[in-house]
Amino acid sequence: MEESYDALRLENQLCFPLYACSREIIKQYKPHLDELGLTYTQYITMMVLWEKGEATVKELGERLYLDSGTLTPLLKKLESRGCITRARSKTDERNLMITVTREGEALREQAVSIPGKMARCSRLNEAEAAELYRLLQKMLGK
């Protein structure tokens, strides 16, 4: 009747350190993002938009693995802050086009120093970070 519950131990899960690590690092971003008045999710959304200039909600969702239930309220907040505009596409009104404003572009200049600050306090060296990146991409099927 003695059963082994070893597989159920928290230390034997890969998912838990992934989940914990993700949240811990997002916490480390917070003081830097507070200076810009952005949350982490808003920050990665702006990253996609800074890179492309504009994108539909659908494209943002595919890139960030987020759905409209998360993005719609988040984008409305970014709009009310003046960082982006939201407008239906002329050619297909189902699509909502998100565009970075001048004010949103200005925020980019403040954001550009953040990756360096974060890299400096990482516990991994460059090779380890690269390997971690590779494994995560593989896990995501990329």
Place this chain on the structure above:
Amino acid sequence: MEESYDALRLENQLCFPLYACSREIIKQYKPHLDELGLTYTQYITMMVLWEKGEATVKELGERLYLDSGTLTPLLKKLESRGCITRARSKTDERNLMITVTREGEALREQAVSIPGKMARCSRLNEAEAAELYRLLQKMLGK
């Protein structure tokens, strides 16, 4: 005036794949956890409790990197489902002792098959999973 915003590209972040990967894997747990009526956070909480039999809210928080703002409502739900009991410690009333009930213990038998099911659909081989685990632990300062 030409500036490099390369560091701000989503592909150049370590945090984003970590965050995306964590959420994608938690989604893969969902159909299995639905059968037990547990959310992912409730599942890892039960994992700690199954292992120890009982723990204070503080101990759970340290182990799971969660605070009372998250744990208090979650534990009340687990209590109302009959999986755990919540009782103040006799020796120090500030501590709330969480104990697994017989019903909570029964859930463990259903949960024990989950890690195997999850491992089988992973895209990483055993060596890669071990290396990923090591890097995440190092990142967490463990």
Place this chain on the structure above:
DNA sequence: CGCAATTAAATTGTGTACAATCGAATTGTA
């Protein structure tokens, strides 16, 4: 063409996360 199927966002409801604050119990020290 007409209309069913599909698509894109928005909405609704539940459940985390987490910062900040509060209140009760305990501890350390003058």
Place this chain on the structure above:
DNA sequence: TACAATTCGATTGTACACAATTTAATTGCG
């Protein structure tokens, strides 16, 4: 021993996440 400081959990408020449903626009097929 008073009492300030600390500790633990609960509460409040904001912001995601995400499943499920709804609404409006577009597409494709008979």
